[in-house]
Amino acid sequence: MSNINKLKILNDPIYGFISITNPLIYDLIQHPYFQRLRRISQMGMSYLVYPGAHHTRFHHALGCMHVMQKAVQVLKFKGVEISEEEERALCIAILLHDIGHGPFSHAMEHSIVEDVSHEKISLLFMDRLNEEFGGQLSLAIKVFKGEYHRKFMLQLISSQLDMDRMDYLKRDSFYSGVAEGNINSERLIQMMNVDNDVLVIEEKGIYSVEKFLVARRLMYWQAYLHKTSVAAELILTRILKRAKELTQSGITLPCSNPLQYFLRNRISLEDFNNDVLGTFARLDDFDIISAIKEWQFNDDFVLAELSRMIINRDLLKIRLHAEKPDKVLLAKMKAEVSKLFGISEKEADYFVFKGKIKNQAYNKSGEPIHILRKDGVVEDVADASDQLNLKALSKPVTKYYMCFLKQLLEQALI
Incomplete structure (x- = not known):
């Protein structure tokens, strides 16, 4: 004992x-x-x-x-x-309650796995621990x-x-x-x-x-x-998206084995058996940062440029508006980026994009x-x-x- x-x-x-x-x-x-x-x-x-x-x-x-x-x-x-x-x-x-969070918490929630929330992964970890600890x-x-x-x-x-x-x-x-x-x-x-x-x-x-x-x-x-935090998390999400895109097209990117596994495979909630959960448990912030440090020198312009932005804190500009951004202006900006760097308009989407954020301190329709x-x-x-x-x-x-x-x-x- x-x-x-x-x-x-x-x-x-x-x-x-x-x-x-x-x-x-x-x-x-x-x-x-x-x-x-x-x-x-x-x-x-x-x-x-x-x-x-x-x-x-x-x-x-x-x-x-x-x-x-x-x-x-x-x-x-x-x-x-x-x-x-x-x-x-x-x-x-x-x-x-938060044991299912992936690297960098919310930033990675839908880029490492296919739309699986950290709450669901937390429950999977709890079920697995319950088996280990005899139902306690x-x-x-x-x-x-x-x-x-x-x-x-x-x-x-x-x-x-x-x-x-x-x-x-x-x-x-x-x-x-x-x-x-x-x-x-x-x-x-x-x-x-x-x-x-x-x-x-x-x-x-x-x-x-x-x-x-x-x-x-x-x-x-x-x-x-905060707009700079939002921009950084959006860039990080796009880095993983691009890495997954390249990996699944047959390109091998330098990174840890657990990260490589999630880049190669599309993992949904149904795929989370004990082996996949064990691989997920080996992922943390260090896997991502060490990978991005390597990827900033990659031959792919999109991956390298986005990675450099995070490593050097030289981020995309972000502007907040009360109204939706002008679609014509966005299209014009994407065309300019495409022309400036010799990349396709689809690749320019990584550098020019729109979205929205919402803040509600108290939800009266909830509990x-x-x-x-x-x-x-x-x-x-x-x-x-x-x-x-x-x-x-x-x-x-x-x-x-x-x-x-x-x-x-x-x-x-x-």
């Missing part, structure tokens, strides 16, 4: 000390699937805008587990019955999938005021230096309660919820949807954030708040972008 002490204390820059209070959770953290998250960046390419944003999914997952522990303590103190098994399941579910994750998986009869437990893991958002806003704000995203997660947790099996915030915590929603909106515009009034009435926070701007925050704001080569500015086409 192992004599290893599995009850550990970790030091975290956000919360101070984080406790691992269960041997199973220690073993899950030690597993290679979870340790891989040390090599997956939390904020994708945002470090090209905010140099401090180099923290990882590993940091975030541990932070989420810590916040969940605090939330469970508060709810139990207020008389909500939560068994030891349920508490362990909640901590495991939130600890593993069964309740956590049930809660994660929303199949457990206690509704508030799913809300703690996935809702508009869940432990995931509670950690990433505070953590990403800290590492990026975007102070507007900082939230008072401690007070929000202290104000939590359960009413008729629904997670609620007590009325005196309403201003903390308002601050949380405003902070979320500001973090999206200033960090996650609401419930406020528990002193008289026992439960209301949607947007109705309970006296802040008019909270209703405005529930309306999605869409901005249209246009990406193009800097050389087009010199041609006075923009």
Whole structure:
């Protein structure tokens, strides 16, 4: 029998000390699937805008587990019955909720695999770990999938005021230096309660919820949807798309074996057997960066130029507009790029393109954030708040972008 002490204390820059209070959770953290998250960046390419944003999914997952522990303590103190098994399941579910992220998090979600979300891959990892650990994750998986009869437990893991958002806003704000995203997660947790099996915030915590929603909106515009971050992630996605295109046409590109596998094969959710999952588990940010460092010298102009942009932070220009970009202007720009570099118009699509981004701090049509009034009435926070701007925050704001080569500015086409 192992004599290893599995009850550990970790030091975290956000919360101070984080406790691992269960041997199973220690073993899950030690597993290679979870340790891989040390090599997956939390904020994708945002470090090209905010140099401090180099923290990882590993940091975030541990932070989420810590916040969940605090939330469970508060709810139990207020008389909500939560068994030891349920508490362990909640901590495991939130600890593993992001384990399916690919390299550079969201940037790679649909370029390495064929439209398979990280949530689905997370569930595949959880099922595989459940086999390895003799079914000890069964309740956590049930809660994660929303199949457990206690509704508030799913809300703690996935809702508009869940432990995931509670950690990433505070953590990403800290590492990026975007102070507007900082939230008072401690007070929000202290104000939590359960009413008729629904997670609620007590009325005196309403201003903390308002601050949380405003902070979320500001973090999206200033960090996650910062135009330079958006441009970098779009370039990264196009690099993988081009690499896959070249590989499947018979060209061998220098890269790691796991990356080579996903470039050669079209992998959908149905293809994710244990072998494919094992290969995916070997992929991380280092595979991508080391490949791009090589590809910047490739004979293919498109792949080399896009790779050089990321390595040297010499990115495409991006402009945001309230209206959709002019199609005639886009066509003219693509023709100019084609002529300038002697490439086809299809290849010019890699350097001139359009799209849109959307920011919605609060979704009124989704599961609401419930406020528990002193008289026992439960209301949607947007109705309970006296802040008019909270209703405005529930309306999605869409901005249209246009990406193009800097050389087009010199041609006075923009």
